[in-house]
Amino acid sequence: MKAPSEVRLTFSHPVSIPSVSLELLGPDRGRVETAAPQAGDSAQVALVRISGKLTAAGNYTVAWKAAGPNGDSVTGSFTFMYMAPGPPREP
8 A cells, every 4th residue: 555645634614824734643653754734726725745754554643733814723633544565475
C-alpha cells in the first residue's frame, strides 16, 4: 500500500489558509514533517503535503487548527491507519 502524500481538510465554511496549522504524529508519537498549508480546489478546502516519510505501520494522528474569515477558531483531530509495505514476495 502506498503512503498518503497529502492531508486534505474540508470545512463546512470557507477557511482562512494562513490560519491553518496541522501536526502529523506517527505511531511512536514522533512528528512527521509536513509542508505549509495551501488552498485547495474551493474556499472550504486546505491541503497539506506530507514531506516526511510514513515508514512504520500503525495509527497516525492528524491534529489541526483553523479559522474562518470571521476569525472564529476551530480545532480537531483524527487518526488513520497505515500498513507499511512488507518485504517483496518471492516468485
